[in-house]
Amino acid sequence: MRSSSTDLAIIELLTAQEKHLTSLEIYEAVRRRLPAVNQSTIYRSLDRLAQLGKVSVSDMGTGAAVYEIVGDHMHHHLVCTRCEKVITLEHKDAANFFSQILDKQDFEVHTNHLILFGLCGECRKALEMEDE
Amino acid sequence: MRSSSTDLAIIELLTAQEKHLTSLEIYEAVRRRLPAVNQSTIYRSLDRLAQLGKVSVSDMGTGAAVYEIVGDHMHHHLVCTRCEKVITLEHKDAANFFSQILDKQDFEVHTNHLILFGLCGECRKALEMEDE
DNA sequence: CTGAATGCAAAGACTTTGCATCAGC
DNA sequence: GCTGATGCAAAGTCTTTGCATTCAG
Numbered sequence: 320m321r322s323s324s325t326d327l328a329i330i331e332l333l334t335a336q337e338k339h340l341t342s343l344e345i346y347e348a349v350r351r352r353l354p355a356v357n358q359s360t361i362y363r364s365l366d367r368l369a370q371l372g373k374v375s376v377s378d379m380g381t382g383a384a385v386y387e388i389v390g391d392h393m394h395h396h397l398v399c400t401r402c403e404k405v406i407t408l409e410h411k412d413a414a415n416f417f418s419q420i421l422d423k424q425d426f427e428v429h430t431n432h433l434i435l436f437g438l439c440g441e442c443r444k445a446l447e448m449e450d451e
Numbered sequence: 452m453r454s455s456s457t458d459l460a461i462i463e464l465l466t467a468q469e470k471h472l473t474s475l476e477i478y479e480a481v482r483r484r485l486p487a488v489n490q491s492t493i494y495r496s497l498d499r500l501a502q503l504g505k506v507s508v509s510d511m512g513t514g515a516a517v518y519e520i521v522g523d524h525m526h527h528h529l530v531c532t533r534c535e536k537v538i539t540l541e542h543k544d545a546a547n548f549f550s551q552i553l554d555k556q557d558f559e560v561h562t563n564h565l566i567l568f569g570l571c572g573e574c575r576k577a578l579e580m581e582d583e
Numbered sequence: 584c585t586g587a588a589t590g591c592a593a594a595g596a597c598t599t600t601g602c603a604t605c606a607g608c
Numbered sequence: 609g610c611t612g613a614t615g616c617a618a619a620g621t622c623t624t625t626g627c628a629t630t631c632a633g
Contacts, residue, residue: 377512380509380510416548430569433567
């Protein structure tokens with residue numbers, strides 16, 4: 320049916336990719352398959368998919384939201400603010416932290432896609448060199 | 452000196468408040484003291500203060516960034532997505548998580564103001580009632 | 584005088600919305 | 609025909625930028 324053509328294209332795109340994409344990146348990629356697609360359709364489709372819990376939306380503070388498929392294997396991202404590298408953090412490494420919060424603060428964290436900014440090892444070393 | 456009048460007004464405002472404010476809220480509050488102040492001045496001032504590490508900027512996914520004073524006592528926020536309540540999470544409760552990431556992933560988290568979304572205890576109970 | 588901060592208005596980036604149209608049931 | 613998805617264009621929101629002006633030192 321027509322209703323799912325855009326949704327489907329997005330789902331397949333995000334499933335094939337393993338990283339988060341901006342709406343613009345998604346728009347450009349989907350347009351290769353559906354040349355007539357409009358950007359507002361992408362936004363509407365993404366909203367729908369987010370509502371259904373099929374994609375996650377995060378704001379990385381860059382002005383543009385990023386979208387990612389919600390798979391069975393939940394994970395988070397460590398973003399290096401110097402080299403922009405994105406490192407995956409397995410959910411199990413955060414699960415303990417989240418359950419501690421539930422115990423101590425009686426608060427159930429729902430964030431299904433945590434993004435932490437900082438410095439990766441290489442950039443830390445590079446910065447140390449610079450300081451000398 | 453003139454250079455600090457806006458900066459100072461913002462610092463004092465954010466110090467008096469204990470929560471994060473949007474640039475618009477800051478603009479409107481500062482305008483009560485400095486009626487002629489321009490919104491772009493607020494943005495430039497906030498940039499400056501963020502650069503100096505005096506305020507933290509976070510994106511709560513609402514489209515508008517929120518700003519908060521960086522005090523000596525670092526903390527994070529748990530935001531209930533149902534009742535909008537904001538709970539403070541002491542940094543020491545997150546420090547362990549961050550140092551684990553440093554050990555395991557060789558990544559130094561710089562996020563000085565983490566915002567986690569989820570459900571507070573009251574809302575969890577309320578939702579359980581609804582389900583019955 | 585010089586450099587930094589400001590006001591103002593315009594531009595920019597990202598996203599949403601109103602309305603007519605179109606596909607599928 | 610009805611319902612939901614789409615295209616198109618306009619508007620909206622938040623933020624940035626260029627340029628002339630103003631202030632402090």
